[in-house]
Amino acid sequence: MKYVYILESLDGQQHYTGITADLKARLSKHNAGEVTHTAKFRPWQIKSYFAFNDEAKAWAFEKYLKTASGRAFAKKRL
Numbered sequence: 001m002k003y004v005y006i007l008e009s010l011d012g013q014q015h016y017t018g019i020t021a022d023l024k025a026r027l028s029k030h031n032a033g034e035v036t037h038t039a040k041f042r043p044w045q046i047k048s049y050f051a052f053n054d055e056a057k058a059w060a061f062e063k064y065l066k067t068a069s070g071r072a073f074a075k076k077r078l
Contacts, residue, residue, distance in 0.1 A: 001021065001051055001052065001053060002019055002020070002021055002051075002052045002055050002058035002059075003019065003020055003021070003023045003049050003050065003051055003052070003058075004017070004018075004019050004049065004050045004052065004058055004061050004062045004065065005017070005018055005019070005020065005023060005026070005027075005046055005048070005049040005050075006046075006047045006048045006049070006065070006074060006078060007027070007030060007038070007044040007045065007046060007047060008044065008045055008046075008047040009041045009042075009043070009044055010043050010044070010045060013041075014041040015047065015074075016030070016037065016038050016041075016044070017062060017065045017066055017074075018062070019058055019059065019062045023046070023049060027044065027046060030042070030044045031043050031044055047078065048074070048078045
């Protein structure tokens with residue numbers, strides 16, 4: 001199972017979209033500063049996540065969420 005997730009910094013100013021097989025472990029890595037793209041905006045909380053049985057669909061959805069239209073969709077709907 002793959003999870004596509006959206007993180008939000010506690011101040012609500014930063015968001016990060018990613019994909020993982022272990023959501024809890026990945027959040028711990030983000031909050032421990034082990035992910036270079038998110039280390040300076042710690043701490044993080046999970047805003048939304050989506051579970052996929054099909055890995056290809058998970059990667060496609062994550063790629064979509066990182067586009068301008070995907071970010072607009074997430075901001076409005078999630």
